[in-house]
Amino acid sequence: MFRPTLENIRAEYNGVALADLVRNSLIIASVSAALSTIIGAAAAYGITRSSARWASNLFWLVLSSRMAPLTVFTVPLFFMFAYTGMRGTYAAVILAHTVANLSLSLWFLWRAFGRIPRSLEIAAQIDGATPFRAALSTTWRLSLPAIATCYFLCFVLSWNEFTFASLVSAADTRPITASLPAFMAQGSSQWGAFAAVASLSAFPTLILAALIVRLFRANPANHQSLEGAAIG
Amino acid sequence: LHGIASTLPAALVALVLGCLPFLVLVILSFTNFSFSLPDRSGRWVGFDNYERILSDSELGAAVLRTGLFAAIAVSIEAMLGTALAFCVWLRGGRAKLCVLFLVLPCLLAPVTAGLLGRLLFHGDYGPIAYALQRIGALPGGTILGDTTLAFTALLLLDCWQWTPLVFLMVLVALHSIPQGLILSARIDGASTGRILRSIVLPIIAPTIGLAAVIRFLDAMREFEKVFYLTGGGPASSTEVLAVYSHRIAFDHGNVAYAAAIAVVGLLGTLVLTRLLLTSARRILL
Numbered sequence: 001m002f003r004p005t006l007e008n009i010r011a012e013y014n015g016v017a018l019a020d021l022v023r024n025s026l027i028i029a030s031v032s033a034a035l036s037t038i039i040g041a042a043a044a045y046g047i048t049r050s051s052a053r054w055a056s057n058l059f060w061l062v063l064s065s066r067m068a069p070l071t072v073f074t075v076p077l078f079f080m081f082a083y084t085g086m087r088g089t090y091a092a093v094i095l096a097h098t099v100a101n102l103s104l105s106l107w108f109l110w111r112a113f114g115r116i117p118r119s120l121e122i123a124a125q126i127d128g129a130t131p132f133r134a135a136l137s138t139t140w141r142l143s144l145p146a147i148a149t150c151y152f153l154c155f156v157l158s159w160n161e162f163t164f165a166s167l168v169s170a171a172d173t174r175p176i177t178a179s180l181p182a183f184m185a186q187g188s189s190q191w192g193a194f195a196a197v198a199s200l201s202a203f204p205t206l207i208l209a210a211l212i213v214r215l216f217r218a219n220p221a222n223h224q225s226l227e228g229a230a231i232g
Numbered sequence: 233l234h235g236i237a238s239t240l241p242a243a244l245v246a247l248v249l250g251c252l253p254f255l256v257l258v259i260l261s262f263t264n265f266s267f268s269l270p271d272r273s274g275r276w277v278g279f280d281n282y283e284r285i286l287s288d289s290e291l292g293a294a295v296l297r298t299g300l301f302a303a304i305a306v307s308i309e310a311m312l313g314t315a316l317a318f319c320v321w322l323r324g325g326r327a328k329l330c331v332l333f334l335v336l337p338c339l340l341a342p343v344t345a346g347l348l349g350r351l352l353f354h355g356d357y358g359p360i361a362y363a364l365q366r367i368g369a370l371p372g373g374t375i376l377g378d379t380t381l382a383f384t385a386l387l388l389l390d391c392w393q394w395t396p397l398v399f400l401m402v403l404v405a406l407h408s409i410p411q412g413l414i415l416s417a418r419i420d421g422a423s424t425g426r427i428l429r430s431i432v433l434p435i436i437a438p439t440i441g442l443a444a445v446i447r448f449l450d451a452m453r454e455f456e457k458v459f460y461l462t463g464g465g466p467a468s469s470t471e472v473l474a475v476y477s478h479r480i481a482f483d484h485g486n487v488a489y490a491a492a493i494a495v496v497g498l499l500g501t502l503v504l505t506r507l508l509l510t511s512a513r514r515i516l517l
Contacts, residue, residue: 039245064505065250067449069497071477075490076256078482079265099249160341162456167482177341181460191351198344205339209332 016171016179018197025159025175025201027090032097033154039098040105041147045139047106048113062107070163073100078167088170096164101154108153112146113139156208159201176201260491267485274488281492290468291493294476301383301472302451305390310444312391313398314436320399321406331403338396346460349389350376353461379469382462386470389457394450398443405439406432441512449505473497 077096081087086095116139124134140147165178176197183194261281265274285291320330337345352360355374364370375381409432417427455474458464464471464479471479477497481490 039249060506060509064502067453067505068501069453069477069494070455070474071481071490071494072257072498073253074478075481075487075494076253076260079260079487080253080256095249099253102249156339160344162341162343163478177343180343180347191357194347194351198347202340202344205341206336209335209339 018176018200020172021174021176021179021197022200024090024169024173025177028093028097028165028173028175029155029158029204031090032094032101032158033151035094035098036101036105036154037109037147037151040102040150041109041143044106044109044113045135047110049118062103065103074163074167077164081168087168088173090173092168093165093173093175096168097158097161100161100164101157104157105150105154108150109143109146112143112150116142152208152211156204159204257491257494260488261495263488265488267487269485277488281489282496284489285492285496291473291476293468294471294473297470298452298454298472298474301387301390301454302448305387305394305451306444306448308387308391309395309398309447310440313395313443314402314440316395316399317402317406320403331400334396334399336396337393338400340393342393342454342456343460345389345393346457349385349457349461353385376462377466379466382466382470386458386461389461390451390454393457394447398440398447401439401443402436405436409435438512445505445508445512448508449501452501452504 073096077099078087081092081096086092120138120142121134124138125131129137159175160177162177162180165175166181169175169178180194180198180201183191183197260274262276262278263274264277264280316334320334340348350358352358353375355361355377358375361370361375364375365373372378372381375385413431414427417431422430453474454472455478458470458472458475459478462470464475477490477493480486480493
């Protein structure tokens with residue numbers, strides 16, 4: 001009944017090369033993660049260095065935007081991309097994912113920057129560094145692990161994201177996650193193929209799981225990264 | 233001041249990326265724009281779409297269904313996740329590998345979870361349906377074709393995927409409890425039950441609350457899993473709010489009405505988030 005086979009790990013399905021799907025996913029996830037991390041980091045830095053009054057509402061704001069109905073994002077973005085003719089390009093999917101992940105990276109990095117004492121930066125300035133240099137070599141330098149974690153989280157979220165990717169991408173820009181349902185069209189369900197592609201598409205997720213377990217082993221009370229993963 | 237000035241461009245980009253789509257959404261909701269109209273042009277119609285929301289009984293049913301789904305799923309997940317976290321915590325260092333396996337489902341893409349559920353529950357070739365048929369527990373011969381069973385399958389799938397999230401958050405909170413606290417209570421003669429009740433529970437209660445709030449709000453917007461497990465059927469018995477509005481926007485092409493629903497949904501989310509967060513804070517802290 002069950003015969004193990006490597007039949008399902010083929011290079012091509014229904015005329016779509018598996019390598020192309022992975023390439024599309026890599027392009028979209030890496031660029032959008034970079035964009036949302038950079039923009040989020042800069043904005044988060046600005047918030048930690050300004051008054052704490054409106055920053056205290058940030059958690060609520062971020063949480064609500066994460067929890068808003070999906071159509072709040074899909075409807076206007078779909079409309080905008082369709083109207084400007086951007087639909088089907090990498091840029092459309094990348095922008096959509098950047099918007100979706102921005103609140104997470106903003107909140108995550110705001111927490112990370114908030115942990116680093118301001119006095120370090122001031123000390124560097126007293127030692128003669130320009131404000132830019134001072135920020136770079138203290139706050140930003142010390143936050144590098146958090147920034148890297150944030151990048152990876154955004155990468156996995158973008159990789160796993162389905163709705164935008166399937167609405168906005170075209171056949172030649174479709175990432176692997178968005179192509180999954182194509183393997184179970186009614187009547188000719190290719191479950192073997194689906195399972196093979198699904199396992200492949202879950203690869204970054206597996207790395208994330210391993211990282212979480214490692215973090216957990218190193219310091220079980222390490223809230224920050226786990227919290228970020230939770231919100232994500 | 234220099235710090236603010238240097239990050240102003242980025243903040244501006246964040247603002248534009250965040251606010252422009254929202255502006256488009258609000259404007260769309262006051263038009264009759266539709267992808268199914270031949271000329272694809274919208275006309276200003278004022279509050280027509282919002283009036284339609286008030287008289288849309290299908291929408292009302294979808295909202296109720298979503299609330300029911302979220303309430304049941306989150307209650308189960310919160311209890312089960314907390315219980316699991318306690319088990320692993322009490323076992324100490326020996327249970328670390330099982331953390332990896334327990335965490336996996338909540339990291340899967342929801343669409344994968346939905347399709348996987350479809351594979352497992354499918355009436356013709358799903359192993360779960362097959363097993364139930366064999367022991368004669370499935371008179372209708374189908375899980376996803378039965379209104380009650382399909383909803384149950386959806387709940388099961390959601391619990392399978394998201395119990396690990398509660399588990400993980402609670403486990404982290406449990407590990408952050410200083411050992412000295414428990415030791416000194418024990419030296420003072422407190423029983424294990426007393427320690428759990430008076431020390432452990434008050435410390436992890438806010439985390440359980442936060443996890444439940446996050447899960448509840450997330451369950452209210454559940455889309456991909458439902459869409460690919462049942463597609464909203466049978467007979468719209470699993471058609472939650474997100475699936476309904478997706479159908480309006482992208483199957484019927486009625487973008488304007490979907491936009492109005494989204495605006496109302498967003499306002500509802502804002503109020504709900506604030507209410508849940510403040511009430512959780514008041515009860516738990």
